Amino acid sequence: MExxxxxxxxxxxxxxxxxxxxxxxxxxxxxxxxxxxPHCHQPARKPQTFSGKGEVYTFSTVQSPPQGFExxxxxxxxxxxxxEGPVVTAQLTxxxxxxxxxxxxxxxxxxxxxxxxxxxxxxxxxxxxxxLR
Amino acid sequence: xxEQVKLMHSQRPVGIIGYGSYIxxxxxxxxxxARVWKGGGKGPVKEKAxxxxxxxxxxxxxxxxxxxxxxxxxxPEQLRAVWVGSESPPYAVKPSSTIVAEALGATPYLLAAxxxxxxxxxxxxxxxxxxxxxxxxxxxxxxIGADTAQGRPGDALEYTAAxxxxxxxxxxxxEALAVCQASLSYVTDTPDFWRRAHQVYPSxxxxxxxxxxxxxxxxxxxxxxxxxxxxxxxxxTYVVFHQPNVKxxxxxxKRLGFTVEQLTPGLLSGEIxxxxxxxxxxxxxxxxxxxxxxxxILVVSFGSGAGSDAFVWHVTExxxxxxxxxxxxxxxxxxxxxxxxxxxxxxxxxLQM
Numbered sequence: 513m514e515x516x517x518x519x520x521x522x523x524x525x526x527x528x529x530x531x532x533x534x535x536x537x538x539x540x541x542x543x544x545x546x547x548x549x550p551h552c553h554q555p556a557r558k559p560q561t562f563s564g565k566g567e568v569y570t571f572s573t574v575q576s577p578p579q580g581f582e583x584x585x586x587x588x589x590x591x592x593x594x595x596e597g598p599v600v601t602a603q604l605t606x607x608x609x610x611x612x613x614x615x616x617x618x619x620x621x622x623x624x625x626x627x628x629x630x631x632x633x634x635x636x637x638x639x640x641x642x643x644l645r
Numbered sequence: 646x647x648e649q650v651k652l653m654h655s656q657r658p659v660g661i662i663g664y665g666s667y668i669x670x671x672x673x674x675x676x677x678x679a680r681v682w683k684g685g686g687k688g689p690v691k692e693k694a695x696x697x698x699x700x701x702x703x704x705x706x707x708x709x710x711x712x713x714x715x716x717x718x719x720x721p722e723q724l725r726a727v728w729v730g731s732e733s734p735p736y737a738v739k740p741s742s743t744i745v746a747e748a749l750g751a752t753p754y755l756l757a758a759x760x761x762x763x764x765x766x767x768x769x770x771x772x773x774x775x776x777x778x779x780x781x782x783x784x785x786x787x788x789i790g791a792d793t794a795q796g797r798p799g800d801a802l803e804y805t806a807a808x809x810x811x812x813x814x815x816x817x818x819x820e821a822l823a824v825c826q827a828s829l830s831y832v833t834d835t836p837d838f839w840r841r842a843h844q845v846y847p848s849x850x851x852x853x854x855x856x857x858x859x860x861x862x863x864x865x866x867x868x869x870x871x872x873x874x875x876x877x878x879x880x881x882t883y884v885v886f887h888q889p890n891v892k893x894x895x896x897x898x899k900r901l902g903f904t905v906e907q908l909t910p911g912l913l914s915g916e917i918x919x920x921x922x923x924x925x926x927x928x929x930x931x932x933x934x935x936x937x938x939x940x941x942i943l944v945v946s947f948g949s950g951a952g953s954d955a956f957v958w959h960v961t962e963x964x965x966x967x968x969x970x971x972x973x974x975x976x977x978x979x980x981x982x983x984x985x986x987x988x989x990x991x992x993x994x995x996l997q998m
Contacts, residue, residue, distance in 0.1 A: 528747055605699055
């Protein structure tokens, strides 16, 4: 329990508001942040908050969920290509699985991700939904 | 008592520089609730907005606040307070406001607290934000009303208890899209609706929620406001009241001398139900979506327990270029997915497993 609290707390910037990094050496936009640029392997620590706009690159509908996600079944997990470049794995929300299409424009929203039980913390984070307008 | 003391004015003029709302997409028709509990018939509203499985008053507050920030065009770090009013906070102990502030990127140099006053928690936050900015303690403050209201299955409240949220960024009047001319609050100890600790559903005083509660506080606050400002109902372009149903605000408007035309643009309860701490202010948000510079708007909230906050707003030129920077209330009302009672019980966690 305590380990989960510290882990979630450490990730709050990226989970709540898509805070990643930009590489000052090659200019690559990086999400999730990892402090080393995956493209040029130089240190990359300059924060960059992503716009949250993107499109569905590919997706899969989950029928057999991992522990903690049972209540959302069936739900769709997508690789979302952000308009700044990086591809993010995230749950889609406010959309029925049969209505998801590759290339569909989506936007980031902050929602409940999971909670272990009635006594644990509630973990919030990014999901994506079809653009509102 | 000095007559002028009833009105509240901040030391420097303040107003709303950004506003935003959020309404979940799921709708439960009243006819569906009536089918389950009364074998058919209708209810006090057409349908109500229901939060999805991954939504709560915090996620609702976050989206409303992001819309308000988009319209205000300020950096989140410029906020000196984030106050969230709600009767449905996800935690009993732990502020919702810190989660909202962190999600917006407003931390760490600010005040953050949760307000509680049933359906007027949102306007209580708004009054406090106006005080903070109006005293010069900070340039900008964020006030939010957000709820995922629950009624006991089969109870009269279940037909209307809905989910939604609205946020306002208060700032100096020079930057405002709506300047506050005056505010006024009217509070008594009137137990018309309550929920004790560890109880899942609220209780209410039945017909007692009408005359001594809703009408007394709304009419007293609105009446004192207009009397002290020496204003007549026809001087307002729009009027917005707390909306637990459709008939209460209609009756309040009629008794105060307002017309159906002044009331209807801000009366959303027929389409989305009673969004509690967000109800009056989401109506106000919908009015700002269509208001013109020079319009005057009277907003009067009501919270059980009980009290009303009244505000007189003057819409400025800034409204025209700022309102399109975020989705309108109508955009959210249009985004509609009807659900049946069975899915509703699942979405709102009403099944004991």
